[in-house]
Amino acid sequence: MKVTDIINDEKPSLSFEVFPPKTDAVFESIRQATEDVAWLCPDYMSVTYGAGGGTSEYTVSIAANIQKRFHVPVVAHITCISSTREGVQKQLAAMKQAGLVNVLALRGDIPEGGNTPGVYAHASDLIPEIMEAGDFCVGCACYPEGHPDSPNQKEDIKHLKDKVDAGCSYLVTQMFFDNDVFFNFLYKVREAGITVPVVPGIMPVTNAKQVNRIRTLSGQNIPPRFRYIVDRFGDDPAAMTQAGIAYATQQIVDLYANGINAVHVYSMNNAKVAGQIKQNLSCIVK
Numbered sequence: 001m002k003v004t005d006i007i008n009d010e011k012p013s014l015s016f017e018v019f020p021p022k023t024d025a026v027f028e029s030i031r032q033a034t035e036d037v038a039w040l041c042p043d044y045m046s047v048t049y050g051a052g053g054g055t056s057e058y059t060v061s062i063a064a065n066i067q068k069r070f071h072v073p074v075v076a077h078i079t080c081i082s083s084t085r086e087g088v089q090k091q092l093a094a095m096k097q098a099g100l101v102n103v104l105a106l107r108g109d110i111p112e113g114g115n116t117p118g119v120y121a122h123a124s125d126l127i128p129e130i131m132e133a134g135d136f137c138v139g140c141a142c143y144p145e146g147h148p149d150s151p152n153q154k155e156d157i158k159h160l161k162d163k164v165d166a167g168c169s170y171l172v173t174q175m176f177f178d179n180d181v182f183f184n185f186l187y188k189v190r191e192a193g194i195t196v197p198v199v200p201g202i203m204p205v206t207n208a209k210q211v212n213r214i215r216t217l218s219g220q221n222i223p224p225r226f227r228y229i230v231d232r233f234g235d236d237p238a239a240m241t242q243a244g245i246a247y248a249t250q251q252i253v254d255l256y257a258n259g260i261n262a263v264h265v266y267s268m269n270n271a272k273v274a275g276q277i278k279q280n281l282s283c284i285v286k
């Protein structure tokens with residue numbers, strides 16, 4: 001099933017993201033963790049892809065396993081900046097053979113030192129190739145607070161339109177912790193003539209370390225309301241988990257209440273967190 005059929009539906013949908021193993025040694029434990037998330041029967045799941053190519057085969061095998069065993073539609077991520085054309089084509093052929101029809105087309109982070117094969121510069125370069133390889137439903141990433149490489153938001157949205165014009169049929173946002181940031185972004189995206197669905201991505205933050213990592217790596221704005229939660233509960237893992245899940249749940253309820261029908265949750269192989277969020281929304285997401 002194509003993900004656009006799910007997110008274009010008026011019924012509120014909830015999806016979860018998982019990551020694949022990095023090595024054979026942890027394959028079984030990670031596969032089990034992704035299956036524990038699949039047991040929750042989300043509307044769809046997505047499986048990330050290692051920018052260095054290290055987890056490329058695992059992305060397909062984890063995605064195919066979820067789809068085959070649990071009948072949960074899956075989106076397989078693919079990045080291109082560190083790839084050759086042959087590598088991308090091989091990956092797409094493996095996805096096709098595994099019956100995967102949904103792909104999230106990404107550039108990936110530029111590796112330290114900037115050394116890349118130089119075949120692909122942006123996610124938009126990847127889209128025509130995916131569409132040529134099969135009848136894939138192609139999604140892309142977007143950044144309500146602007147991508148860190150972008151000089152400003154206007155420029156970033158201009159390039160976002162390039163991705164949609166190239167054939168991307170829906171967008172998933174980077175995490176954000178203030179829904180107003182998302183609604184302002186959505187307004188600007190629509191003003192720029194981008195009409196495809198924009199799925200907000202919500203990260204349940206369940207430990208204080210995550211907050212520092214988010215600040216350093218992606219520079220997301222942490223609103224005072226959330227900072228106070230971390231200040232108060234950051235040293236108490238159980239309390240922080242409960243408060244982080246409650247905060248994410250509130251964000252999701254507010255998004256649904258304001259007309260957003262599809263929400264993606266970065267619960268990242270944590271079935272307990274994903275399950276609690278789904279439970280909190282049990283009468284909203286059926």
Ligand code: FAD
Nearest residue numbers: 048049051077106107108122123141147149150156159174
């Ligand atoms: P692009 O769309 O190529 O944009 C990157 C930058 O280039 C932006 O600043 C953009 O404005 C600019 N740009 C785009 N086109 C042009 C152009 N034609 N000319 C000049 N500038 C241009 N990373 C992983 O490694 N694996 C994953 O599985 C993964 N999943 C993700 C899922 C989501 C929902 C999100 C939001 C991010 C994900 N990432 C993942 C991170 C992502 O790879 C990085 O954020 C990366 O730096 C940018 O990828 P992109 O596809 O958004 O790039």
